[in-house]
Amino acid sequence: MGEKYEIDPEKDIHNLEKAFAGESVSLEESEVENSRIEAVRLVVPVTDDVTLVALTFRFWILSLFFSVIGSVIQQYYLFRVSNGSFSIYFVNLATYAMGTALARWLPTANWAIGGYSFSLNPGPFNIKEHALVGISVSTATTSAYAIEILSSMDLFLNHQINAFGSIVLIITTQCLGYGMAGVLRKYLVYPAEMVWWGNLVQVVFYNAMHNTDEFKSKRMFRGWSYMKYFWVVCGAMFIYEFIPQYIAPLLVFFDWVCWFRPFDYNFWALFSSYGGGGAGILSLCFDWTAIGGATMWLPLVTLLTQCGGIILSYWIIFPIIWLNNVFNAKLYGRPLTSGLYTLDGKPFKITSLLNEDYSINEEKYLAGQPATMTPMYALVFMYSFIALTGCMSHIACFHGADIWKTWKQSRNSADEDIHVKMMKAYPEVPQLWYAAFYVVMVGLSCMVCEVYGLQLPWWGLLVALALSWVLTLPIGAMVAITGIGPGLNVITELVCGFMLPGKPIANMAFKCYGYMAMYQCHTLLADLKLGLYMKIAPRSMFAAQIWGAFIGSIFNYLAMHVIINARRGYLDGTKEDPSGIWTGVNPQIFWGSALIYGALGPVKVFGPSLSKKFTNIAVFAGGMSGYPGGQPIGVLPCIILCIVWQFWVFRYKKDLWSKYTFILSAALDTGAAFTGLFLFVFLQGGISPKLNFSFPSWFLNHYDEDGNAPYKSVDRCGAFGNKWESGMLPTPPK
Structure with a gap:
C-alpha cells in the first residue's frame, strides 16, 4: 500500500515528481498548497494514495x-x-x-x-x-x-x-x-470556483466512514469520532421523522395563521399551503425532508435570493392578485392550480378536440371556448423564462471573464x-x-x-x-x-x-x-x-x-x-x-x-x-422562482435556519461550522430518508397493500375515517378548498 502525500507542486517540482511516483513527501519538505475556495479547503483533503484501485x-x-x-x-x-x-x-x-x-x-x-x-x-x-x-x-x-x-x-x-x-x-x-x-x-x-456544492457532503461522508488520516484526529461532541456522531444524529433524526411523516403530518404544513379564521375563503387562499393549495404565507414546517441539509451549506446569498423570490411572488404579488380578484383569479378553484380552463372557469377538456393522429382539430377548437390559465400559472411560465435569460446574463457579466481566462489557460498549468x-x-x-x-x-x-x-x-x-x-x-x-x-x-x-x-x-x-x-x-x-x-x-x-x-x-x-x-x-x-x-x-x-x-x-x-x-x-412580475414542487412549504424555516447557521455560526463560530456542517447535514438527511423508506415499505403498502396502516386519528393529523379529527372537522383552511373545488360547496364570493 502506497503512502499518503501532501504536495505543493508549484513550489517544488521535485516533490511533485515524488508524489506522482507514489513516494512520501513530508510537511517539512513542502508547505501544503490548498484550494482557493474556503469551503473546499475545510473539507477536501489534499492527499492521495495513487496505489488504490477503484474499478475492481x-x-x-x-x-x-x-x-x-x-x-x-x-x-x-x-x-x-x-x-x-x-x-x-x-x-x-x-x-x-x-x-x-x-x-x-x-x-x-x-x-x-x-x-x-x-x-x-x-x-x-x-x-x-x-x-x-x-x-x-x-x-x-x-x-x-x-x-x-x-x-x-x-x-x-x-x-x-x-x-x-x-x-x-x-x-x-x-x-x-x-x-x-x-x-x-x-x-x-x-x-x-466550480465547486458543485453537493459533493462536499459526500467527501465528508466517505472520509468519515473510512476514517482516513485527516479524520482520525478530529473529535466531535463529547469526544466522539465522526462516525459515532453520524450514527447518533442519524438515529435521532430517524426516530424524530416518524412524527411529521406518520404520527402528526399536520407538522409538515403547519398553517397556523389559518386557525384564526378557519372558514374564511381568503385566508384559505393566502395562508394554507400543501394541505389547502394556497400560497402558504408564514406557514411553518417541521419536516426535515422539506427543509433539507443543503440549507446548511449552499451559499447564503443563493438561499436568501431564492427564498426572496418566492416571498415576493407568493407573499406579496399573489395576495394583490387574489384579494382584488384580478383577471377573475378566484374563478378557477385552487390559487396555484396548473390546469387549463375555459373563460367561464370550467376545466378545459382537450382530448375531444384531437384527431386520430393526436394533432389538434382546428375547426373543433375554434367552435368552442378558447383555453386560458390562472394568473399565477401564467406568471410561473414567465418566471421560468426570466430565470433562464437572467442566468445567462449573470454568468456573462460576472463570470464571463473567468470562463474566458480558463479557456486561455487550458494549456497552461500555472494557475491550476x-x-x-x-x-x-x-x-x-x-x-x-x-x-x-x-x-x-x-x-x-x-x-x-x-x-x-x-x-x-x-x-x-x-x-x-x-x-x-x-x-x-x-x-x-x-x-x-x-x-x-x-x-x-x-x-x-x-x-x-x-x-x-x-x-x-x-x-x-x-x-x-x-x-x-x-x-x-x-x-x-x-x-x-x-x-x-x-x-x-x-x-x-x-x-x-x-x-x-x-x-x-x-x-x-x-x-x-x-x-x-x-x-x-x-x-x-x-x-x-x-x-x-x-x-x-x-x-x-x-x-x-x-x-x-x-x-x-x-x-x-x-x-x-x-x-x-x-x-x-x-x-412586469419577473424575477421570482416558481413554487417548489407546486406548493410553497418550508420557506420560513429555511430562512431561519440559513440565517442562523450560514450567517451567525459561519461568521462567529467558524471552527464549529467547519467541523459540523457537512457531517451533520449528511446525518440529518440520511435519517430522514431512512424514515421515509421504512414507512413506505412497511407501513404504507410499499411491499403489499396489506402492509398499509394509518395512524389513529387525532389532533395533529387529517385522517378522517372516523370523523373525529379536529383538523379536518373544523376545516383549518384545507377541507373548505378541497370541497369547493370538487363541487360540494357553492361558488365562493368574488
Whole structure:
C-alpha cells in the first residue's frame, strides 16, 4: 500500500515528481498548497494514495446489485401518489458493509483470462472503490425522463414502441449529455470556483466512514469520532421523522395563521399551503425532508435570493392578485392550480378536440371556448423564462471573464487548482472517447425519432440538441457556483410548440432530448468533480458512469412494463384504486403538458387569439422562482435556519461550522430518508397493500375515517378548498 502525500507542486517540482511516483513527501519538505475556495479547503483533503484501485470486481458486483434495485424502486415511485427516492446515503452505508464483507470472504488469488490477470480481492475495500460504487449507482437510480414519454403514449394513446426502440430511446436520452461533458469539463470541473456544492457532503461522508488520516484526529461532541456522531444524529433524526411523516403530518404544513379564521375563503387562499393549495404565507414546517441539509451549506446569498423570490411572488404579488380578484383569479378553484380552463372557469377538456393522429382539430377548437390559465400559472411560465435569460446574463457579466481566462489557460498549468494538479497522476480520458460516444448517441437518437413514430424529424432533434449546447455552459456554471439553476423543460416545450404545432408526441420527445442532454451533462460534470475531490482515475469514472446509465435504462424500462401491465386501469384513470396509492399522477402531468404545448400549442395559449391579460401581467412580475414542487412549504424555516447557521455560526463560530456542517447535514438527511423508506415499505403498502396502516386519528393529523379529527372537522383552511373545488360547496364570493 502506497503512502499518503501532501504536495505543493508549484513550489517544488521535485516533490511533485515524488508524489506522482507514489513516494512520501513530508510537511517539512513542502508547505501544503490548498484550494482557493474556503469551503473546499475545510473539507477536501489534499492527499492521495495513487496505489488504490477503484474499478475492481467488487465494484462491478455491488454497483450492479444496487443499480438494479435502485432503478426499479425509482420507477416504482413514479406511478404512485406518494413520491420517494432511493437514498444514496443508504447505498453508501450498505455498500460499505457489503464491500468490507467481500474483502474478507473473496479469494485473493489472481485469475487469468487470455493475457489479462486480475484478482477478485485486491485488498481492503477502499475509499475510492466505495465512492465509485456510489457514483455509478446514483447514475442508475433515476426514473429516466424518457419513461414518461413511453408511459404517456401507452396509457393515454394505447401506442407502444417495441422493447428495442424503447430501450434505445431511454439510453440515448440518458447518455447524450456525457459527450457534452467531455468538452465542457475544462470549464465546469477543473476551475476551483466550480465547486458543485453537493459533493462536499459526500467527501465528508466517505472520509468519515473510512476514517482516513485527516479524520482520525478530529473529535466531535463529547469526544466522539465522526462516525459515532453520524450514527447518533442519524438515529435521532430517524426516530424524530416518524412524527411529521406518520404520527402528526399536520407538522409538515403547519398553517397556523389559518386557525384564526378557519372558514374564511381568503385566508384559505393566502395562508394554507400543501394541505389547502394556497400560497402558504408564514406557514411553518417541521419536516426535515422539506427543509433539507443543503440549507446548511449552499451559499447564503443563493438561499436568501431564492427564498426572496418566492416571498415576493407568493407573499406579496399573489395576495394583490387574489384579494382584488384580478383577471377573475378566484374563478378557477385552487390559487396555484396548473390546469387549463375555459373563460367561464370550467376545466378545459382537450382530448375531444384531437384527431386520430393526436394533432389538434382546428375547426373543433375554434367552435368552442378558447383555453386560458390562472394568473399565477401564467406568471410561473414567465418566471421560468426570466430565470433562464437572467442566468445567462449573470454568468456573462460576472463570470464571463473567468470562463474566458480558463479557456486561455487550458494549456497552461500555472494557475491550476491543487486538486487538478494532483489528478495528473492518472491518465486522462481522451477527448475522442467523448466525441465518438456522442456521435453514436446522436445517430441512435435520429434513428429512434424517424423509425418509431415520435413525430420528431431528425432536424427537430438537432435543434433540441443545439439548444442544449448553447445553454449548458451558462446554466452549468451557475449550478456549479451557486448550487441552483434553471431547467430547460419549459423553454424546450415552448420552442417545439412553435416549431411543430399540433404534435404532442414530438413535443414530449423534443423536451426530453433538449432538457435531458443538459441535465445529464450537469450530472456527469458534478460526478467528475466528486471524482476529482476523491482522486478517482478519470477512465474509471468514465466506465462507471456509462455502466450505471445502461443498467438503469434497461431496468427502468422493465419495471415500467411490469407496473403498467399490472395497474393499467388505475394509471390511465379508467378505474379507481381503492387504496389511493396508484394514481399515475406524473405521467398525467407530463401528458397534460404535451397537450398544452404540443397539441394545443403556445400560439393558442399565449398568442393574440386569446386575451392578452395573462401574458401582460407576467411581463412586469419577473424575477421570482416558481413554487417548489407546486406548493410553497418550508420557506420560513429555511430562512431561519440559513440565517442562523450560514450567517451567525459561519461568521462567529467558524471552527464549529467547519467541523459540523457537512457531517451533520449528511446525518440529518440520511435519517430522514431512512424514515421515509421504512414507512413506505412497511407501513404504507410499499411491499403489499396489506402492509398499509394509518395512524389513529387525532389532533395533529387529517385522517378522517372516523370523523373525529379536529383538523379536518373544523376545516383549518384545507377541507373548505378541497370541497369547493370538487363541487360540494357553492361558488365562493368574488
